[in-house]
Amino acid sequence: NAGVTQTPKFQVLKTGQSMTLQCAQDMNHNSMYWYRQDPGMGLRLIYYSASEGTTDKGEVPNGYNVSRLNKREFSLRLESAAPSQTSVYFCASRRASRGQPQHFGDGTRLSIL
Amino acid sequence: ELKVEQNPLFLSMQEGKNYTIYCNYSTTSDRLYWYRQDPGKSLESLFVLLSNGAVKQEGRLMASLDTKARLSTLHITAAVHDLSATYFCAVDRDDKIIFGKGTRLHILP
Numbered sequence: 125n126a127g128v129t130q131t132p133k134f135q136v137l138k139t140g141q142s143m144t145l146q147c148a149q150d151m152n153h154n155s156m157y158w159y160r161q162d163p164g165m166g167l168r169l170i171y172y173s174a175s176e177g178t179t180d181k182g183e184v185p186n187g188y189n190v191s192r193l194n195k196r197e198f199s200l201r202l203e204s205a206a207p208s209q210t211s212v213y214f215c216a217s218r219r220a221s222r223g224q225p226q227h228f229g230d231g232t233r234l235s236i237l
Numbered sequence: 238e239l240k241v242e243q244n245p246l247f248l249s250m251q252e253g254k255n256y257t258i259y260c261n262y263s264t265t266s267d268r269l270y271w272y273r274q275d276p277g278k279s280l281e282s283l284f285v286l287l288s289n290g291a292v293k294q295e296g297r298l299m300a301s302l303d304t305k306a307r308l309s310t311l312h313i314t315a316a317v318h319d320l321s322a323t324y325f326c327a328v329d330r331d332d333k334i335i336f337g338k339g340t341r342l343h344i345l346p
Contacts, residue, residue, distance in 0.1 A: 155332055164246075166325060166338035167280075174332040183335065214279065223268050225282035226327075226334065 126150050130215050130229035137205045137236045145200040145232050147215030153227070154220035156198035158182075158190060160211040161231075167214065173198055175220065205236045239264050241328050243337035251345050253315050258340045260309040260326035267304045268329035271311055273322045274339070280325065284311075316344045 131146045147156065154175050159167040159182075169182030171190040179190050187209060189201045198217075202209060212233050216226035240263040250256050260269070267288055272280040284293040286302035286309060293300050297320065299312045309326055321344045327336045 157334065159336070164338065166243075167327075167336040169333065169335060172333060180333070182333065216280075223285055223287040223329070225270050225272075225285050226280075227282075228279045230279050 128215055128217055128227050128229035130213075130232050132232060133230065134233045135235070137202075137234065139205060139207060139236060141205050141236075143202050143205060143234075145202075145213055145215075145234070146197070147199065147217075147229060148197045149217040149227070150196065151217065151219075151227065152195070153217035154195070155218050156192065157216040157226065158188075158198070158200045159214045159216065160184065160209075161214060162211050170200065170213075207236050210234060210236045239266070239328060239330050239333065239335045241326060241335050241337040243326055243340050245340060246338055247341045247343075249343045249345060250313075250316055252317055255315065256313050258311040258313075258324055258326075258342075260311070260328075260337055262307050262309075262328045262335075264330060265304070265307075266328050266330045267302075269302050269309045270327045270329065270334075271300050271309075272325045272327065274325065275322050283324075311340075313342075318344050318346055320344055 157172040158170040173192040176195045215229045218224045218226045269286045271283040284300040289304040291302045323339045
């Protein structure tokens with residue numbers, strides 16, 4: 125039982141390059157989330173998808189796009205990477221029922237030079 | 238706009254002592270979560286609090302929720318070194334889940 129799988133685990137990009145972070149869950153969860161974690165800033169919500177076919181902006185959506193490809197997969201795209209986007213990115217999912225906790229992937233460490 | 242504040246952000250304490258972490262939030266919600274994160278690892282769920290007055294306990298940790306005060310607490314009783322980690326609270330409003338900045342807890346032997 126894999127849970128939430130994020131790929132890649134590590135990536136180094138140059139400024140201006142584009143990249144897609146992949147996230148897949150095998151728990152039949154309805155809701156999926158992308159967060160970034162920076163030292164001293166906690167986790168900040170980038171985008172979320174409450175159900176298949178919907179996406180909404182979080183706290184820090186600028187510079188990112190998302191695609192809810194199907195119920196299992198939720199991808200995060202950086203169109204033109206900037207050094208300020210250097211971070212650890214976490215994907216999470218949860219059931220749609222009220223009050224369910226999120227299940228997190230292992231994270232993607234992204235460095236932009 | 239939903240804001241979540243935790244304090245303290247860093248706590249160093251002796252084994253055997255008690256302490257409380259506070260989580261305040263800015264808008265109405267009755268769904269609050271606590272998570273633990275070890276260095277370099279992902280987050281794991283500790284507690285789910287779903288109503289005013291809810292209290293959950295697991296070992297030396299106890300969490301409570303006061304929705305009228307928009308306040309949750311995570312109380313640590315007789316701390317042990319294994320509880321050293323970063324603890325996050327998160328508030329759920331219509332599927333939008335916002336985290337506090339976390340409390341880094343360091344327990345000295």
